[in-house]
Amino acid sequence: MEREKSKERYKKVDLSKSSSIHIGPLADVYMIDSYAYPEDAYLIGFLNNILVGPDHPPLMRLSKTFDFIRLEDGRLRIGAATPGGKIVSFCKRHDIAHFEFMAHLPGTLGGMLQMNAGLKSYEVFEYLLDIRTRDRSVKKADIDYGYRRTDIDEVVFEASFRVEEGFDLSKIEMFKQMRSNQPRDPSAGSCFKNPPGDYAGRLIEAVGLKGHRIGDMQFSDVHSNFLVNLGKGSFEDAMVIIKLAEKRVLEQTGISLEREVIILDRRYF
Numbered sequence: 067m068e069r070e071k072s073k074e075r076y077k078k079v080d081l082s083k084s085s086s087i088h089i090g091p092l093a094d095v096y097m098i099d100s101y102a103y104p105e106d107a108y109l110i111g112f113l114n115n116i117l118v119g120p121d122h123p124p125l126m127r128l129s130k131t132f133d134f135i136r137l138e139d140g141r142l143r144i145g146a147a148t149p150g151g152k153i154v155s156f157c158k159r160h161d162i163a164h165f166e167f168m169a170h171l172p173g174t175l176g177g178m179l180q181m182n183a184g185l186k187s188y189e190v191f192e193y194l195l196d197i198r199t200r201d202r203s204v205k206k207a208d209i210d211y212g213y214r215r216t217d218i219d220e221v222v223f224e225a226s227f228r229v230e231e232g233f234d235l236s237k238i239e240m241f242k243q244m245r246s247n248q249p250r251d252p253s254a255g256s257c258f259k260n261p262p263g264d265y266a267g268r269l270i271e272a273v274g275l276k277g278h279r280i281g282d283m284q285f286s287d288v289h290s291n292f293l294v295n296l297g298k299g300s301f302e303d304a305m306v307i308i309k310l311a312e313k314r315v316l317e318q319t320g321i322s323l324e325r326e327v328i329i330l331d332r333r334y335f
């Protein structure tokens with residue numbers, strides 16, 4: 067009976083369809099609908115920043131229970147499974163400022179918080195007050211965060227933000243322009259983080275890998291730091307080309323590229 071019950075919590079997800087890079091096997095994903103979740107499973111959001119291999123760990127994902135937005139006590143409370151686009155629509159309707167950058171940022175609030183996602187200097191942590199995890203509420207001041215990184219290592223269920231008036235429609239256009247140099251082919255966003263004082267895309271181009279293709283995986287000729295899937299790209303091809311870039315950039319420039327895309331396969335932990 068107990069086994070039957072827990073079976074219902076798993077959902078078959080075709081990761082090749084639901085990940086932004088269109089790579090991944092069919093997987094049983096545990097759907098979290100309360101503050102309880104399996105300790106050994108890896109949490110996924112909308113898979114815009116993850117490359118899942120065939121030998122991935124067990125997976126879990128927040129259910130719709132955590133897809134909500136509420137204005138309460140002058141704060142904005144948002145469930146971590148809420149997509150960015152929905153947050154922007156809510157802010158537009160209620161004339162709330164500072165969330166416009168999410169209009170063109172794919173993913174859930176949880177995924178954005180984990181990496182302090184953003185566009186240039188506009189980041190999700192800017193107006194954050196606190197996050198809610200299973201056992202506690204954590205104030206922003208107690209989280210270590212910086213450019214596209216945080217020390218969040220547990221499931222975030224929701225977060226609260228400061229509310230200021232003034233949704234700015236012109237910013238939506240500005241953010242759209244900022245993204246106009248990004249390719250439209252399936253990708254997981256930026257493949258590598260920008261090293262201090264430089265750009266990962268510039269380094270990939272400098273070592274001759276802009277437009278380089280292995281199978282159907284390519285460092286885009288539109289923006290070199292986007293590893294795009296031109297059709298039937300595989301996990302193995304993606305790993306070969308990622309490691310090639312890391313090796314060449316290190317050999318030719320002395321710089322160790324740090325991956326922004328998360329590789330989820332036990333062979334690469």
Ligand SMILES: Cc1cc2nc3c(=O)[nH]c(=O)nc-3n(C[C@H](O)[C@H](O)[C@H](O)COP(=O)(O)OP(=O)(O)OC[C@H]3O[C@@H](n4cnc5c(N)ncnc54)[C@H](O)[C@@H]3O)c2cc1C
Nearest residue numbers: 111112113114115146173174176177178180183184222255
């Ligand atoms: C075309 C494209 C363009 C992009 N451009 C940008 C950009 O300009 N700037 C930028 O910052 N990012 C960009 N990204 C990356 C992506 O938008 C962000 O990483 C986003 O935050 C991912 O959200 P997700 O729900 O898809 O998370 P996933 O990719 O599923 O997960 C990413 C990480 O977040 C963790 N996570 C997910 N949910 C939670 C939760 N509830 N609690 C704790 N941890 C959680 C996961 O464990 C994982 O470590 C881009 C991606 C694509 C595909």
